[in-house]
Every structure is written in C-alpha cells, then in structure tokens.
Amino acid sequence: MNNKAPKPTNPQDALSQMEAFIEIVKILRKECPWDKEQTHKSISHLLIEETYEVYDSIIKENYDELTKELGDVLLHIVMHSIIAEETNKFTLADVIQAISDKMILRHPHIFANEKVEGTEQVLENWEKIKIAEGRKSVLEGVPKDLPALLKAERIQEKAAKVGFDWNNKEDVWKKVEEEIEELKKEIEGGNKEKIEDEIGDVIFAVVNAARFENIVSEQALQGTNNKFIRRFQFIEEKAKERGLNLKEMSLEQMDKIWNEAKQANI
Numbered sequence: 001m002n003n004k005a006p007k008p009t010n011p012q013d014a015l016s017q018m019e020a021f022i023e024i025v026k027i028l029r030k031e032c033p034w035d036k037e038q039t040h041k042s043i044s045h046l047l048i049e050e051t052y053e054v055y056d057s058i059i060k061e062n063y064d065e066l067t068k069e070l071g072d073v074l075l076h077i078v079m080h081s082i083i084a085e086e087t088n089k090f091t092l093a094d095v096i097q098a099i100s101d102k103m104i105l106r107h108p109h110i111f112a113n114e115k116v117e118g119t120e121q122v123l124e125n126w127e128k129i130k131i132a133e134g135r136k137s138v139l140e141g142v143p144k145d146l147p148a149l150l151k152a153e154r155i156q157e158k159a160a161k162v163g164f165d166w167n168n169k170e171d172v173w174k175k176v177e178e179e180i181e182e183l184k185k186e187i188e189g190g191n192k193e194k195i196e197d198e199i200g201d202v203i204f205a206v207v208n209a210a211r212f213e214n215i216v217s218e219q220a221l222q223g224t225n226n227k228f229i230r231r232f233q234f235i236e237e238k239a240k241e242r243g244l245n246l247k248e249m250s251l252e253q254m255d256k257i258w259n260e261a262k263q264a265n266i
Helices: 014-031 034-037 043-061 063-086 090-104 119-132 148-161 169-190 191-213 217-241 251-263
Strands: none
Touching: 014 063, 043 063, 063 090, 090 148, 119 148, 148 191, 148 217, 169 191, 191 217, 217 251
C-alpha cells in the first residue's frame, strides 16, 4: 500500500519534504481521473475556500488545523504550477524565483543600502517601488474580487500610503456622522438608488474609522456574525427545551432569551 508515493530522503528537512510532495502531485495529475481533468479555472474557487479556512484556523488559534490548511493552500500552489508547466506557461521554479526577486527588490533596507526609520517608511517605500515597476495607479494591486469590507480597507490603506488620508481620527468619526446624516435624508426622500449609495458611503466611512482604531473590519464583522449565530442558536435550544415553537414566539420572548445569552457571555 502507498508503494507509489515518493518518500522524502530526510523527513525532518523541508526541502526534502517539498520535493517528495511535488512528485506526489505530479503522479496524481497523471493518474487520478479527477486531478487529470482540472484546469486553473476549475479549481480557482477551491483556492478561495482554502484561504478562508486558513483564516478561520488563525482566528480560532487552532494550530493543528492551521498546519493542515496551509498544506491545502500549498497543494493549490503546486497544482497550478504543474498545470502551467504542462503548457509551457511557467514552472514552480519560476513562481519561487519571482517571489524571491520581488522580496529582495522591495526590501532595499535589508538587501541594499537604503535606510528606513520604521514600519511606515517601509510601507511607503513598498508602494513607491510598485509604481516604479510599472503600475499606473497605487490602487492597481487591489484584487477586484476581494470581499467588500476587506477591499475597502485595502483601498484606504494604499491611498493613505501616498498621503491621501485624514490627519486624526476625530475627523474620521465626524465623517461617519456626516455620512449617516446624508443617509437619513435619502431615506426620507425614498430614492432606493440614492439610499443604496449612501449606505455604501456609511460602511466605507466606518471601515476607515475602524482602520484608525487598528481594527480589521472584515475580522470585526466576522466576529459579530459568529456571535449572532451562537446567540441565535442559544434561542433555538432554549425554545426547544421550554417546548416553544420559534415561529410562534414573539420578538419579546426571543429577545428575553437573547439577553440570557448575553448575560452568559455567549
């Protein structure tokens, strides 16, 4: 059993493990019916799922799970590289070389003679180098399909690195209040398109305010989502224990159990 699977020459060595793993993926690509059929596009959504699973394990601080999920992401990197190699697009070596070159180029304070005074200057230099590489806009590197909250934060961060930012967080919160007032006026007017536009402005302003508080909005909302799930499921459990039908309960009854969940710090 498993007589085909390559074994690392030194199980304690990452490079040896990597070589054996690449051979495993190549064998799967040649001999497994499912793996043989896959293309860059057919597995692209799976890479997104795996990335979220990595994120989830980090938030949970579950390092056994993180080890496995990082392996799943590595599988996709190797698989995409092998698929590309089959049509002479690029190889895994090209991928590694490209990221190595990028890290060296973008860290002149480490690999050259440039001096920096702190993290902010490192990030500013990073953006300047990317523009020098041929990008026409500092926002060019923001993936268009990022989740909206995360995308808003990345846009704001990149604009801030070239000086387009508020000077203090008091002004940021004033902007949030201003956007809320504009939303209220549009709600009174009843124009759905304008209401949608203003809701977007409010959310964007809140993301910006969160950034000034060093809070990742995507993470904060995920936390709230998970908290809501826990408390709502608590309502469901308590309703069942008390012989109540959730659909027939009043909002007041459900809210009472919700407060029980809050008091229990659920």
